[in-house]
Amino acid sequence: MNMMYTDTDRGRPMAKDPAVVKHQGRYYMYYSVPPHLQPEQAATGWGIGIAVSDDLTTWHKVGEVPQEQDCERNGICAPGVILLDGRVHLFYQTYGNGPKDAICHAVSEDALSFRKNASNPVFRPTGGWNNGRAIDADVIAYDDQLWMYFATRDPQGEVQMQGVATAPLASDFGQEAWTQRCEDSILKPELPWEEQCIEAAALVEREGRLYMFYAGAYNNRPQQIGCAVSEDGISWTRLFQEPFLRNGEPGSWNASESGHPFLFRDEDDRxxxxxxxxxxxxxxxxxxxxxxxxxxxxxxxxxTDYLA
Known part of the structure; x- marks a missing residue:
């Protein structure tokens, strides 16, 4: 195993939903941390931790993203991150509000201190095909726009699936900047191993095509990782019928799942x-x-020893 990281600051070993960016020569990882086990400290619910590394393998926690806005009071989590014009843009979800959870945005000059978008939450989906919830944002600059992929649920709140919206790269990524680009889910669970959930899109562009790594099935079912490809960012085709990255064998560290991916592309194209x-x-x-x-x-x- 070449990397293993968790966060114990809130009373148990727990770090979820990673997102990574390189800024001024160092790697920064943003991730979800759970409500504190101490009741008097648990009022803010889920939060977002920040860790730093010089080699992508050894990570040290350096802080958390503060919960400052009214929409964040019940919790924030599931960060997505991108570097644009030397600034770190963080997209994350509110938590604890059921179908009212939505995507927020913040920006930082140093990857540590973030200025929240005044119009937060900046996006939630519309249309009769979903229940209005938006979580698990991932963004990618493509075709002169910022594309935001998000998970939502069907009107009954049972099936998790993918949607997409875009905003001009020159915008402030506030509420008025986003245009929903789908009138139905762009990728919903169909394969047996995906059960009732496709979430946590993780995007990368290669030779003009977009690749989406995604989590199939709800947590610990087990959740596993699949991959799909698109020529236009909206129509997607699965590359594999089986998981690209499976959960581990019984007794291994990831026996319950391998889930919630993030695809990081380094400056050397690895x-x-x-x-x-x-x-x-x-x-x-x-x-x-x-x-x-x-x-x-x-x-x-x-x-091939990722199950060790």
């Missing part, structure tokens, strides 16, 4: 798949990473 896992049905959570190689338009795991 790509790394970050993901979460555990072996106790969610009593703890750890983050890990595997390098991804590419051959004839298909991704593959560079090493």
């Amino acid at each position: 790509t790394y798949l970050f993901y979460q896992g555990n072996n106790d049905l969610g009593k703890s959570w750890y983050l890990s990473m595997q390098e991804i190689g590419w051959r004839e338009g298909l991704p593959y795991l560079m090493i």
Whole structure:
């Protein structure tokens, strides 16, 4: 295993939903942390931790994103991150509001201190195909716009699926900037292993095509990671009928799942798949990473001992 990270500051080993960016020569990872086990400290619910690394393998926590706005009071989590014109843009969800949870935005000059968008939350979906909830944002600059992929649920709140919206790259990414680009889900669960959930889109562009790594099935079912490809960002085709990255064998660190991916592309064009896992049905959570190689338009795991 080449990386293993968790956060114990809130009373148990738990770090979920990784997102990574390189800023001024260092790597920054943003991730979800749970409500504190001490009742008097648990009022703010889920939060977002920040860790730093010089090598993508050894990480040290350096802070948390404060919950400052009214929409954040019940919790924030599931960050997505991108570097644009030297500034770090963080997209994250509110938590604890059911179908009213939505996507927020913040920006930072130093990757540590964030200025929240005054119009937060900046996006939630519309249309009769969903229940109005937006979570698990991931963004990518593509075709002169910022594309935001998000998870939502059907009107009954049972099936998790993917949607997409875009905003001009020159905008402030506030509420008025976003245009929903779909009138139905762009990717919903169909394969047996995906059960009732596709969430946590993780995007990368290669040779003009977009690749989406995604989490299939709800947590610990087990959740596993699949991959799809698109020529236009809206119509998607699965590359594999089976999971690209499976959960581990019984007794391994990720026996309960390998889930919630994030695809980080470094300055040397190497790509790394970050993901979460555990072996106790969610009593703890750890983050890990595997390098991804590419051959004839298909991704593959560079090493095969990720279950060790």
